[in-house]
Each structure stands twice: as C-alpha cells, then as structure tokens.
Amino acid sequence: MQERIDRIKDQLHAASYKLTPQRESTVRVLLENEADHLSAEEVFLKVRERSPEIGLATVYRTLELLAELKVVDKINFGDGVARFDLRKEGAEHFHHHLVCIECGAVDEIEEDLLGEVEKKVERDYQFKIMDHRLTFHGICHRCQK
C-alpha cells in the first residue's frame, strides 16, 4: 500500500506536481476501493470521511491529474457519470469490463484479450493503436441463477 503511494508520489514529482495531503487521501481511497469503479462524487464522499475539509473541486482536479499521468483511467459506462479505475502498475492497456444489465455490477477482465485482434486492425486499417476500450454488456454469473 505505502509503496504504491510512494510510486505515485514519484510519478507526480517526475511531472513536477506534489503529493499534497488532499491528493494522498484521494489516492488512498482509490487504492482501498480498487475493485470498484467510483465516480468523482463517490470518491469525494469517501475522502471527506477522512479529510472533512476537502473540496469537491479538489477531488475533480486530482482525478483529472491522475488520469493525465495514467495512474487512473477515466471511464464512462453511459450512465452520465465518469468513473475512475486504477491502472495495474505497469499495465499499458486499459483493462476490459463486464457490465451486468440486470444488477449493474461491473466486473473486470485483467487479461488482454485483444492481441490478435489488434494486430489485424493495425494491418487492415493502417491504424496505430495506442489504447483500447472494451466493454461487454450482458448478464453476470450471479444474475443467471
């Protein structure tokens, strides 16, 4: 935990930003809720439990900054709110998501399923792929029962 924070601190410094207490609180919330896909508002509420004086705008600015540094991915499942998802360290790609249309749960797929597909796309469309976003919509294993 601490070492991941240190790593993020380094990334911030490398881009000449500081790890302020507010930013650290925000990062901690993200780390503690790594399995979820929190919205800015949700992050804000959790951060405020620990640092009641923090402002919503600061959370937005911090999340924006972390997205810029590729510490988090900003994702949008079409419900009108941006959600934030910590990247696995060293991951160069966005991971994939399974969105359940019954219960709304969002599960993750860590493995990269698109290796072959990307080769084909780069070849057939002369498109240099930098990143991808893949989401499946359907019924999760829990709701199938």
Added chain:
Amino acid sequence: MQERIDRIKDQLHAASYKLTPQRESTVRVLLENEADHLSAEEVFLKVRERSPEIGLATVYRTLELLAELKVVDKINFGDGVARFDLRKEGAEHFHHHLVCIECGAVDEIEEDLLGEVEKKVERDYQFKIMDHRLTFHGICHRCQK
C-alpha cells in the same frame, strides 16, 4: 433511402409510435450523415435547416426513442457528449470504432472482430454477452503521414 425510412416507420409502428414529420426529419439527417457520429446538438442544427420550428427537446426525445428501438446506437467517446450512430440494418452488434487522437476522426469497423473473444469470455467468466463496445484509440492512417 425512402425504403429505409419506411422500414424505420414500420419499427416505430410495431412499438406503437408514429413517424411524425419531426421524427422523419431527424431520421433523414441521420441517414444523410451516416458516416459521421453526430451529437444531439449537431443533429438538431441540421434538422432545423429543414424544419426550423423543431425544438431541441424533440430531437433529444426522438434520438432516445430510436436508441430504444435499436435503430441507432448511443455512444460516448469520453468528450462529454453523446453521439448517435445508425445501426446497419439487421446488425445485432454495435460496430467498432477507431478514434484518432491526433485529428479526432472516428472511423468505423463494420466486421465483427470479437467472435472468438466472446466465446472465451462467456466460457471463462460465465457471462452472457448481449452486446459489446470496442474502441481503439491511436493514430489514423491519414495522420501517420
């Protein structure tokens, strides 16, 4: 052109909706700009050239309705506006997109690249896939020169 409109008219009737002049104008704009991915606002502006009395809310309501009937797909490339994309007739899946991070162009991939991947996901994650969204971000063939 006219026959596609008739087909959409049938779809509306099947769900007991009418093809009003406003809805028809909206559909025509979508058909005439099939290669683009227009936002509601952009659709509105183009519709208004032909039917100046139309209201923005009506365009929103029509696009919502068409999305519900799966005539169009509502997509979100992360820029804060929803965009609307006509489905190919008979297509059961959303098609894929190539978003250029240089020039912003959005190209389409019509073929379904995910057949194998979906089989694997359904098997390994016990997830019943109903639809998918796949977007690649990178440099388009035009910008590579």
Added chain:
DNA sequence: TTCGATGCAAACCATTTGCATTAAC
C-alpha cells in the same frame, strides 16, 4: 516570498422535464 494547490461559490453545458398547446387517427 513565490507559485502551485485549495476551498468555495458561481458558472457551464448537455440533457431532462413540466406543462400548455397541437395534431393525428
């Protein structure tokens, strides 16, 4: 002391909604 970071409130902007009016069958 200087400049980035913060908190607050106001501004923004895409989208939705309430409601009175209109139009289609």
Added chain:
DNA sequence: GTTAATGCAAATGGTTTGCATCGAA
C-alpha cells in the same frame, strides 16, 4: 374526441472555473 407528440422554458446534475486564500520549498 382522445391520446400521443411537440415546443418552450425552466430545472437538473455532473463538471469546471474564477478568485481569494493558504502552504510548502
């Protein structure tokens, strides 16, 4: 005539911004 559809304006809600203040090197 009844009910759905429309237009307008106001409301909503997530996000951003202006600005005065604060804090760390």
